[in-house]
Amino acid sequence: xxxxxxxxxxxxxxxxxxxxxxxxxxxxxxxxxxxxxxxxxxxxxxxxxxxxxxxxxxxxxxxxxxxxxxxxxxxxxxxxxxxxxxxxxxxxxxxxxxxxxxxxxxxxxxxxxxxxxxxxxxxxxxxxxxxxxxxxxxxxxxxxxxxxxxxxxxxxxxxxxxxxxxxxxxxxxxxxxxxxxxxxxxxxxxxxxxxxxxxxxxxxxxxxxxxxxxxxxxxxxxxxxxxxxxxxxxxxxxxxxxxxxxxxxxxxxxxxxxxxxxxxxxxxxxxxxxxxxxxxxxxxxxxxxxxxxxxxxxxxxxxxxxxxxxxxxxxxxxxxxxxxxxxxxxxxxxxxxxxxxxxxxxxxxxxxxxxxxxxxxxxxxxxxxxxxxxxxxxxxxxxxxxxxxxxxxxxxxxxxxxxxxxxxxxxxxxxxxxxxxxxxxxxxxxxxxxxxxxxxxxxxxxxxxxxxxxxxxxxxxxx
Amino acid sequence: xxxxxxxxxxxxxxxxxxxxxxxxxxxxxxxxxxxxxxxxxxxxxxxxxxxxxxxxxxxxxxxxxxxxxxxxxxxxxxxxxxxxxxxxxxxxxxxxxxxxxxxxxxxxxxxxxxxxxxxxxxxxxxxxxxxxxxxxxxxxxxxxxxxxxxxxxxxxxxxxxxxxxxxxxxxxxxxxxxxxxxxxxxxxxxxxxxxxxxxxxxxxxxxxxxxxxxxxxxxxxxxxxxxxxxxxxxxxxxxxxxxxxxxxxxxxxxxxxxxxxxxxxxxxxxxxxxxxxxxxxxxxxxxxxxxxxxxxxxxxxxxxxxxxxxxxxxx
Numbered sequence: 001x002x003x004x005x006x007x008x009x010x011x012x013x014x015x016x017x018x019x020x021x022x023x024x025x026x027x028x029x030x031x032x033x034x035x036x037x038x039x040x041x042x043x044x045x046x047x048x049x050x051x052x053x054x055x056x057x058x059x060x061x062x063x064x065x066x067x068x069x070x071x072x073x074x075x076x077x078x079x080x081x082x083x084x085x086x087x088x089x090x091x092x093x094x095x096x097x098x099x100x101x102x103x104x105x106x107x108x109x110x111x112x113x114x115x116x117x118x119x120x121x122x123x124x125x126x127x128x129x130x131x132x133x134x135x136x137x138x139x140x141x142x143x144x145x146x147x148x149x150x151x152x153x154x155x156x157x158x159x160x161x162x163x164x165x166x167x168x169x170x171x172x173x174x175x176x177x178x179x180x181x182x183x184x185x186x187x188x189x190x191x192x193x194x195x196x197x198x199x200x201x202x203x204x205x206x207x208x209x210x211x212x213x214x215x216x217x218x219x220x221x222x223x224x225x226x227x228x229x230x231x232x233x234x235x236x237x238x239x240x241x242x243x244x245x246x247x248x249x250x251x252x253x254x255x256x257x258x259x260x261x262x263x264x265x266x267x268x269x270x271x272x273x274x275x276x277x278x279x280x281x282x283x284x285x286x287x288x289x290x291x292x293x294x295x296x297x298x299x300x301x302x303x304x305x306x307x308x309x310x311x312x313x314x315x316x317x318x319x320x321x322x323x324x325x326x327x328x329x330x331x332x333x334x335x336x337x338x339x340x341x342x343x344x345x346x347x348x349x350x351x352x353x354x355x356x357x358x359x360x361x362x363x364x365x366x367x368x369x370x371x372x373x374x375x376x377x378x379x380x381x382x383x384x385x386x387x388x389x390x391x392x393x394x395x396x397x398x399x400x401x402x403x404x405x406x407x408x409x410x411x412x413x414x415x416x417x418x419x420x421x422x423x424x425x426x427x428x429x430x431x432x433x434x435x436x437x438x439x440x441x442x443x444x445x446x447x448x449x450x451x452x453x454x455x456x457x458x459x460x461x462x463x
Numbered sequence: 464x465x466x467x468x469x470x471x472x473x474x475x476x477x478x479x480x481x482x483x484x485x486x487x488x489x490x491x492x493x494x495x496x497x498x499x500x501x502x503x504x505x506x507x508x509x510x511x512x513x514x515x516x517x518x519x520x521x522x523x524x525x526x527x528x529x530x531x532x533x534x535x536x537x538x539x540x541x542x543x544x545x546x547x548x549x550x551x552x553x554x555x556x557x558x559x560x561x562x563x564x565x566x567x568x569x570x571x572x573x574x575x576x577x578x579x580x581x582x583x584x585x586x587x588x589x590x591x592x593x594x595x596x597x598x599x600x601x602x603x604x605x606x607x608x609x610x611x612x613x614x615x616x617x618x619x620x621x622x623x624x625x626x627x628x629x630x631x632x633x634x635x636x637x638x639x640x641x642x643x644x645x646x647x648x649x650x651x652x653x654x655x656x657x658x659x660x661x662x663x664x665x666x667x668x669x670x671x672x673x674x675x676x677x678x679x680x681x682x683x684x685x686x687x688x689x690x691x692x693x694x695x696x697x698x699x700x701x702x703x704x705x706x707x708x709x710x711x712x713x714x715x716x717x718x719x720x721x722x723x724x725x726x727x728x729x730x731x732x733x734x735x736x737x738x739x740x741x742x743x744x745x746x747x748x749x750x751x752x753x754x755x756x757x758x759x760x761x762x763x764x765x766x767x768x769x770x771x772x773x774x775x776x777x778x
């Protein structure tokens with residue numbers, strides 16, 4: 001331990017150079033909205049829901065430019081078809097009136113049973129438009145029964161109910177135009193003497209080809225020469241109970257649903273901002289009276305009044321019912337946003353920076369637009385994002401129970417309502433609109449969640 | 464006197480017709496270039512007095528004269544505009560006193576922008592001058608309040624108030640939300656600015672030891688009433704009112720030797736509710752020296768010694 005090793009000189013006591021400034025901020029400066037955007041970008045769930053919302057809007061706005069099928073065009077040959085990617089079809093003549101094949105009624109020889117039909121033949125091409133059958137007369141037959149099956153019948157036992165019957169013994173033909181699909185059918189013709197059917201008949205397997213008539217081809221703007229092969233429109237989401245394209249209807253329905261879902265909240269929040277802003281800023285008796293009116297509207301039973309509004313407006317023929325619904329939504333929904341804005345304004349009005357601005361001589365308009373409005377925009381934006389799915393869902397629900405937009409205007413709720421009738425046989429008519437309702441509501445809710453987190457000032461660093 | 468309050472009152476109405484006597488007949492004047500320290504416990508009404516004095520609260524009674532001119536009992540935007548170049552205020556909460564959506568430049572320039580209606584760009588030089596005068600830097604201009612520490616924000620608040628060059632500055636507990644190390648810096652800055660600009664100041668605080676460094680005179684409030692007023696050093700070392708004595712005695716000493724010797728005289732009980740007060744000495748219930756007459760009559764503020772005003776029956 002040596003004590004001499006530690007030497008101090010006067011130079012060691014020179015004052016340290018003064019710090020130019022104690023705290024230097026090196027982080028890039030971010031405004032409130034930039035900071036919120038950064039935080040939203042970090043939230044993967046909110047960001048993907050934002051992309052989803054953008055995709056839905058593009059789907060709605062740009063979709064009809066690419067998917068040009070008319071959402072009102074009914075194709076009765078394509079009723080409740082599942083998803084398909086289009087198919088070739090033969091153009092055939094309009095069925096018109098087919099006089100059919102006639103023969104003579106042959107008397108039944110004594111002691112003989114009714115025999116089987118012979119020479120069962122298809123006239124022309126078998127298409128989905130019509131299958132024309134004719135056969136030879138059976139002695140003693142008074143009329144003939146025609147059966148159609150999807151499989152080869154084993155015996156007379158599993159023929160099922162007849163597809164049709166002829167009326168007179170001279171009629172030896174039958175035109176089948178009943179919901180034909182491109183597949184193989186087994187036709188069986190059995191003679192009958194008016195009381196009993198023959199023990200056996202003749203079965204003919206017929207494979208039908210997809211076809212449209214010249215008139216239908218002309219309607220769709222396709223080549224209308226008989227015998228031409230044309231490409232039928234694809235139905236990726238299938239067709240509904242009137243043969244309308246579900247994809248085109250979803251796109252058009254999205255316009256209705258999103259229009260109500262976005263415009264109604266924008267309107268009632270705008271009313272809420274003005275109304276709540278007046279209450280919060282001026283206060284006093286005016287505030288008390290105006291807020292009691294708002295309380296009164298909140299106390300009204302929402303669904304009951306939505307339905308009453310709709311009945312009260314009375315949707316006339318040819319009207320879509322969008323406007324009455326929008327009005328009813330706005331009239332019943334504004335008080336909650338007015339309350340929110342009022343509360344926010346009251347809170348901010350007491351903040352020291354507002355008092356400081358008053359001390360500096362700020363006028364009302366300056367205070368409102370410089371201090372109050374920018375500071376309530378965050379919570380209002382969050383409310384808006386949550387109000388959108390609520391409005392979409394309300395519209396869908398009311399249309400679903402038949403109290404929303406009126407047919408033929410498609411909306412997702414109305415389409416679900418139509419789809420639920422054929423839910424078991426063709427579920428796609430219900431599933432697609434229901435899926436889009438769920439997706440949209442979920443996307444907006446997740447986005448609202450993310451926005452609330454991103455804009456929450458409590459999460460911002462204060463030091 | 465530059466500004467003088469006479470029997471100033473501020474009552475807040477509660478439901479059921481009851482009233483909070485936040486400020487009850489307080490008379491206090493501030494001379495030119497003078498700093499008056501206003502101290503008291505939380506809830507004593509010192510902040511309410513400050514805000515009522517300059518119009519941020521409507522007056523319930525009494526009057527305030529500024530340079531002999533009567534100030535309105537209820538302020539409108541035009542009244543604030545008229546006095547903006549004369550009276551300004553610094554707020555207690557350095558977080559709540561700056562608008563989070565505005566840049567430091569916009570915040571500091573606000574007073575000039577409102578008064579002169581000029582575009583913000585034309586004010587840049589002046590804003591930079593004030594930013595540097597309060598110890599911040601020009602590269603802080605485009606930043607937002609949340610990027611600053613409490614002490615830096617308080618400096619921004621000071622620059623905002625002083626850029627319009629007022630004659631009177633109300634400092635509402637400007638240091639109580641700050642760290643002790645930063646408190647001294649801010650007090651020092653305020654002292655420098657006061658001296659160089661010839662400001663009059665009302666310095667509201669609950670910490671006596673810090674206030675006495677900046678104040679010429681000190682005033683003590685208790686439950687809405689002014690109970691003692693006198694030269695700062697004199698009042699601090701020779702408090703006359705029993706409450707002031709207890710308040711100063713309960714102040715911890717920084718020196719451990721002295722702190723150990725200090726007799727901790729706790730004031731018994733809580734500060735009573737200022738709702739529907741009885742007409743006797745406000746401190747009587749907690750006063751160790753209270754007599755019968757303290758519970759009967761409210762003592763008036765009177766000059767006990769030259770320059771020393773006390774509201775107590777016992778002196």
